[in-house]
Amino acid sequence: MKEQLSSKQQERNEKKKKKMAALANLMQLNDRDRVHEAELAKRREALLKSGSDGAASPNDDDDGGFVTVCSKRKPRNRLTIKNTSDESAACDADEPKIKRSRSAEGGGGDLPDPVSTLTEEQYKSLSAELRRRKRELEDMPGLRLREMGQRASLETPQDVRTPIFLTDIQHLLMSALIGRNSPCAPDRWCSLDKWLSLSHSVVVILEGLSLYHYLSNESRFEATNRIFNTKLEMLLPPQDEGKIIDEIAQIPLTNVQAQKLIDEHGSLESAVELNKDPTLLVKTIFPIEKQTCKDALELHPDDKFPRTKLLLSALQMVDEGYPIPLQGELHSRFKSFVFTKKRYAPVTDRSPMYGVDCEMCRTIAGVNELTRISIVDEKLETVYESLVRPINKITDYLTQYSGITAELMESVTKQLFEVQQEVSQLLPADAILVGQSLNSDLNALKMMHPYVIDTSVCFNISGVRKRKSKLKHLAQTFLKEQIQENDDGHDSIEDSRATLKLVKMKLANSIEFGDEILTQRKRIHEVVRASSGDSIKNNLFAHVAKRDKRTAIVTVGDLQPRLKEVIQKAEQAVPKDNRKAVHVHEVSSPKEAVRKVNEIALEHALTIANLLVPEQDFMLETAERAATKVDKLIERLWNTVAHNGLFLVLMGGSAECTKGVAKIAIKRLNGTNETSAPLSVQD
DSSP, rough: EEEEEEHHHHHHHHHHHHHHHHHHHHHHHHHHHHHHHHHHHHHHHHHHHHHHOOOOOSOSSSSTTTTOOOOOOOTTTOOOOOOOOHHHHHHHHHHHHHHHHHHHHHTOOOOOOOSOOOOOOOOOOOHHHHHHHHHHHHTEEEEEEOOOHHBBBTTSOOOGOOEEEEHHHHHHHHHHHHHGGOOOOOOEEEEEEEEEGGOOOOEEEEEEHHHHHHTTTTTHHHHHHHHHHHEEEEEEOOOOGGHHHHTTTTTTTSSHHHHHHHHHHSSSSHHHHHHHTTTTTTHTTTTTTOOOSOOOOOOTOOOOOGGGGGGGHHHHHHHHOOOOOOOOOHHHHHHHHHHSSBBBOOOOOOOOOEEEEEEEETTTSSEEEEEEEEEOTTTSOOOEEEEEOSSSOEEEHHHHHHOOOOHHTOOOOOOOOHHHHHHHSSTTTTOEESSHHHHHHHHTTTEOOSSSEEEEHHOOOSSSSTOOOOOHHHHIIIIIOOOSSOOTOHHHHHHHHHHHHHHHHTOOOOOTTOOOOHHHHHHHHHHHHHHHGGGGHHHHHEEEEESSSOOEEEEEESOOOOHHHHHHHHHSSSSSOOSSSSEEEEESSHHHHHHHHHHGGGGSEEEEEEEEEOOOGGGGHHHHHHHHHHHHHHHHHHHHHHHTOOEEEEEEEOSSSSSSEEEEEEBOSSSOOOOOOOOOOOO
């Protein structure tokens, strides 16, 4: 027999039902508002189209040529449950007429009658509906900017703006495609939430359109500015080093291709390390001469893999605190620094390596200043050593670390600028500097160098990327040597030799050697492969079952040879009995490209549209018309994106301005985009 409810329990249930009724009314109003706003947007679009076809006759309407737009203000008390009491009726009667009118019109029509009470069945039905909507909201993907992403925003003043890199966009796309299995998360600058709920990704590359072109004609990009809340400055590779699409396509274009990379290199992380070009964006930042020949492509006789793969990329140099000539906050920080060479030669796999270590003392300026520098070559012979007199008076010699004493410094007169000149004369134009946390040494030298191997980055025995191992522990673990045992302080020559020995040992083994993170990944894949055999292809990425992770590339004109090679590698990874993994569509015009993207976007996890914007279109007299044309093209492509689809527009720079723009949006049900609030700064 059903237990009788007490009066208090019945009262609570009634209150719950009233709250649920009010919430149901709110949901109905919100749904109606969304439909109303969508209808208004369609009307505006129709009016704009009719206006572009020809001016409307002034006698067509009685509005004098103006478009009537209803107020978006929402009434405060629209959710109040109806009360039939005389007091409520009196309140309604006393309400000003204009207020009642606005309340009735604010939602785009008559308000629905609020439900005053609910039956048990209605209550259960509404509860289920609310749970469903809550799950939908929780599953919505979102993009949140971190501190580095906020610094790159076009809303940040130019003098403090620091651009993101094309590599950052690659990492975002890899996370969108592969998820948590991606070896390159975009955590440096953003957070991608609920990536499993992304329906697909559409990337539009506009070659020839730069940051300057966009900002000069920003008012003409009406639809673009309406679509995108996230607009970031982006650093691009040199124009003659290949197109953006070539670099974007370096990510695994299919899951099967990613699996083949794992089979070949042990882990996707190792594959990324071996397939990347760390110097690509460095060439944009530093004064590096163009490569005229393909000499020295062979490995160094002592190396088993290219030594250039251990070089820090521009992105890593920024993250590790290296002095680098980037704009914004970094420019003001390093404006007094000098280059190690006036011009640099392209680095190769036979470029010479030099171990560098510096010792510093504390001065009255409150900072550590250079007091000793040592450089050794690959033969472990000392090629340069000097004591340096700091500009400011020394307050602490830090002898237990530096080995520097007052007696040593008593007769030293050489100053920092002399050391800088001598180091510049010593190093060849393609020299690779090797050191442990070399950013500290270069900061002390007040010098910038493009080619760096950091043993604190390429060696890791903790298994945590941010937790670095001391040089003493690395030497003891891998070289079986005891260093820094002298009570009188460190020996900079000993430290320089140790870093060079470590790097030479790694080059004689493999990219995973000495890196516990890469080793663990390789070990995990070997265990999984041994336990599941061929089924690994089906089990590695569980979300493959939801969508065939195929890629489509739409390009105006012929495909570039380098990109053809990338696609060929992707195709080779796919079993012959499978469908084609990468579909290429070569079209003759941007209009055809938009039409093709509209046809195929929903069938692919990643669709890349590569369009060329002729620079002559943005000459002074035609720039505004060209900007309007590009804006309409972006809007049409936006309309091809499905609900929860990721949409990226990359403005790829020009010969005159190598700065580009990355615009990012995620589509929602009502046709608008939504990006989450910026993340708080994290340590």
